[in-house]
Amino acid sequence: MGLIVENLTFGYRCFPVLKGVDFSVEKGNLVCMLGKNGAGKSTLFRCILGLLKGYHGKIMADGVDLRTLKEKELARKIAYIPQNHDQAFAFSVLDMVMMGTTSSLQGLKSPGREQRETAFDALKTMRIEAMAERSYAHLSGGEQQLVLIARAIAQQAGILIMDEPCANLDYGNQARVMEELKRLAGEGYLIVQSTHSPDQAFLYADQAAVLSDGVIKAFGKPEEVLTESLLETMYGITVRLFDAGDTGRKLCMPDRVKGE
Numbered sequence: 692m693g694l695i696v697e698n699l700t701f702g703y704r705c706f707p708v709l710k711g712v713d714f715s716v717e718k719g720n721l722v723c724m725l726g727k728n729g730a731g732k733s734t735l736f737r738c739i740l741g742l743l744k745g746y747h748g749k750i751m752a753d754g755v756d757l758r759t760l761k762e763k764e765l766a767r768k769i770a771y772i773p774q775n776h777d778q779a780f781a782f783s784v785l786d787m788v789m790m791g792t793t794s795s796l797q798g799l800k801s802p803g804r805e806q807r808e809t810a811f812d813a814l815k816t817m818r819i820e821a822m823a824e825r826s827y828a829h830l831s832g833g834e835q836q837l838v839l840i841a842r843a844i845a846q847q848a849g850i851l852i853m854d855e856p857c858a859n860l861d862y863g864n865q866a867r868v869m870e871e872l873k874r875l876a877g878e879g880y881l882i883v884q885s886t887h888s889p890d891q892a893f894l895y896a897d898q899a900a901v902l903s904d905g906v907i908k909a910f911g912k913p914e915e916v917l918t919e920s921l922l923e924t925m926y927g928i929t930v931r932l933f934d935a936g937d938t939g940r941k942l943c944m945p946d947r948v949k950g951e
């Protein structure tokens with residue numbers, strides 16, 4: 692059970708972006724997808740989310756070809772968590788999370804007690820139930836990101852897709868959000884997120900995927916696949932990897948920081 696992408700190709704008009712993307716990953720993993728600006732990470736995510744339909748190849752979730760699913764069925768399998776953004780309307784946190792439950796509603800019905808309970812359970816999963824009645828607009832960026840993750844959980848999808856979830860977050864909130872994502876992966880969710888930080892992949896990811904020239908150039912444990920030479924080729928700078936004390940993890944530093 693998980694996500695399989697097979698020979699996925701997609702282009703905007705005559706401009707090819709994805710040229711045969713292949714990877715598969717089981718539930719219970721946090722995957723960090725790296726690739727330079729314009730590599731096609733968002734395009735790949737939009738194909739997986741069914742927002743771009745003109746692709747060739749196959750995307751399967753839990754053994755089901757996503758092309759065969761209706762919108763609501765797809766929403767029960769895969770949820771998208773955007774970067775946190777300013778919300779113009781004064782929704783409460785619980786209302787925001789309840790919006791994630793609409794895929795469980797028949798026709799034009801409004802959310803009821805069941806949806807409220809699902810939303811509250813999602814807040815508990817994220818350990819933010821104390822915020823339920825607060826205004827979403829008045830939360831910090833990090834808190835808002837946790838609420839958006841809760842909204843995806845309320846959607847009751849097992850696969851969460853995130854485009855740079857830590858962009859715009861301060862250092863502490865980045866760590867808090869990444870710790871929560873790692874915990875959710877440990878509970879059985881599959882999380883696929885893009886990042887521009889090799890360190891985020893080293894510190895938190897079970898798997899790293901590198902998208903380059905329209906294909907997955909490397910996929911596997913971050914410490915095994917994110918080599919100095921691969922990172923240098925991808926980002927066009929020399930880097931140095933070093934062991935992070937006794938954590939068993941690696942960290943990445945641009946070579947210029949050495950003062951050369």
Ligand SMILES: Nc1ncnc2c1ncn2[C@@H]1O[C@H](COP(=O)(O)OP(=O)(O)OP(=O)(O)O)[C@@H](O)[C@H]1O
Nearest residue numbers: 703704706708726727728729730731732733734735
């Ligand atoms: N709607 C569109 N129409 C035409 N070209 C597009 C469109 N959206 C994206 N592109 C192009 O497709 C390529 C891949 O873009 P995409 O946003 O998927 O990259 P990305 O890896 O997510 O980049 P970044 O890291 O900068 O967010 C880029 O060259 C981009 O200019």
